[in-house]
Amino acid sequence: MGTHYRLVSQLDHCFDLLVNNLNNLAALLKTAQLPCWMLGCETEATSRERLLFALLDLWYLEGQDGRVTRSYPGLVVCNEQIWAQLGAVNDAKVAFSGAIDAIRRESPDLLLDARQNLVTRHPKLHAHLTAEGLARLHLKQSWRQIPGCTIPLRQVRFSWYSSGRSIRRISYKEAVYRLEQMNVEAPHIKIQLQKLASIPTATPLAQVQSQAPLMRANLFFTDQQAGLPDRQAMNIAMPLFILSDQATLPPFNIPSIAPPEKRTRAVRSDAQLEDEPFLPSIRVFKYREY
Structure with missing residues (x-):
């Protein structure tokens, strides 16, 4: 009984911490109104709406394959305060993942009930999710990290990678x-x-x-540091946060919304x-x- 209580209590605490940090990040972004772009959005206003939705999207859609996660490629400029909060969010995601792993190791029979009870800890959230048919938590979408970059960028080039x-x-x-x-x-x-x-x-x-098609971002750095490459490639399932004192996004291309149907790599x-x-x-x- 002691192990049961400890594991469930730890999971509840980590989930509360994650939701609270995500809400704090969303509030900071709303206030700051910094430049952002999200794939599939025609205006910055709709990009901001989609950005906030992406951050808080932790749920299954009706009929969704549990192995599939929704992807939200995008770019957002952030200041020091938002960057610090982003770090808190990613730390909370790691802690939540660790709490899930602890239950899987020690009492796997607890996982289903513990997972279903998480959303009831936030009444407003639970009421909204129930109305929308989204009351099941998607673990992979909950703990996936949100990428960030602190090095000044000369440009970003997006491309679909569908040959993995x-x-x-x-x-x-x-x-x-x-x-x-x-x-x-x-x-x-x-x-x-x-x-x-x-x-x-x-x-x-x-x-x-x-592997499912994924978006890849090639980051080209403005100032090449000694011994470091002048570019970096990363997979982008979530918006890339760019720490910058410039209130503009780096130059970037706009890829197609859907991946190509046929293999594009030789x-x-x-x-x-x-x-x-x-x-x-x-x-x-x-x-x-x-």
Whole structure:
């Protein structure tokens, strides 16, 4: 009982801290009215509205895939006070993530109820969410960090990256296990098990997962410091806060609202995996033989 109370109390405290810090950040932004731009907005006024919505969007939409997070690419100039509050928000996000991890490690059966009870701690928020059908908390959107930059920027170039893949080695034994968890009487599974049986057990294999398209920002710095690169690339799922005493955004391009439908990057000539999957049902590829 003591562990239960400690874990839930810690989670409640961290969530309260996160919501309060987000509200404080939103209030500072409303007061400061500093320049901002959000993808898909035609005016600065609508960009400011979307910026505030993005900061406070911690919820599932009806029917939303739990693996998918909504993306809010944008730029916003901030002063020292807003920058400090942004740091407090990101710290609160880390603490909230840590509280969730603690429950998962020590009492995973508590997580569902504890997560559902969080929104009731803020009556106004709960009433609004219930009316909008958004009463489920989206953990990934809650703890994802908001990016920031303190180095003066010469320009920002946005581009969609839609060719991302995660590749991990998979053993012969694991591949057999994963196929056997499927319907082994199905003809296509039988064929794949036979293909596995025809190769040495030491054959290197890789499992590939395509990643959702994401926006990438290339930051070009004004003053190149000794030993440091003059640019940096980062993935932008949330608006980029730029600490600056200049009340203007750096020059930037406006990308398309939606990612391109087809691959825009050339296939690397040194690709190590074969073009076609060896075991398509579990997305496993063999390595090329050279």
